Amino acid sequence: MSAMAHEIPAQEDVVLDGFLALDTPLGFRAELIEGEIVVTPPPMGDHERIVSAVVRQIIGGSAAAMDFSGGKGLVVAGHAELPSNHVIPDGTFAPEELDLFLDAESWMPCDGVALVLEVTSQRADVDREQKRRAYARSAIPLYLLVDREHGKVTLFSAPKGDDYTESYTCPFGKQIDLPAPFSTVLDTTRFV
Secondary structure (H helix, E strand, O other): OOOOOOOOOHHHHHHHHHHOOOOOOOOEEEEOOOOEEEEEOOOOOHHHHHHHHHHHHHHHHOOOOEEEOOOEEEEEOOOOOOOEEEEEOOOEEEEEEOOOOOOOOOEOOOOOOEEEEEEOOOOHHHHHHHHHHHHHHHOOOOOEEOOOOOOOEEEEEEEEEEEEEEEEEEEEEOEEOOOOOOOOEEEEEHHH
């Protein structure tokens, strides 16, 4: 009798397989961020009101025609030996001409995404830190963070390595310029 050798799966493979097998309750959002499975309940109305205000302004004012998804799973770069991150931004914008969402799998690569939007909720630290780093590592050109707890909006740009090299922050009630391909102004008055 010969003994069969069994390969022990790597920790990151076990975590990723477990995450992909999750049966998340309706309306809940499950994400894999830097090796941690994060499950969040459906968002509150104030959160969605801000998402809606951003989407209206970007779609209506952008110099380039944009497609939008409010629940698209993205596979973004992981950190070190951790599995790739699987995130669901509050908003994903991509140039319409790329048609990125056509026939996309549940978890699509982020190549071609122009901007991701996060509006903070219960786990604001994840949006401020882990997701920001993951989006930068994935070279997503723009990350718009609406921080409800701190009453401010930050646009991160110029990704390099594990972070963005430029950022601009303004308090709620002010305007923030979105660069090309958007070339428009975002009014944050309704975020208050």
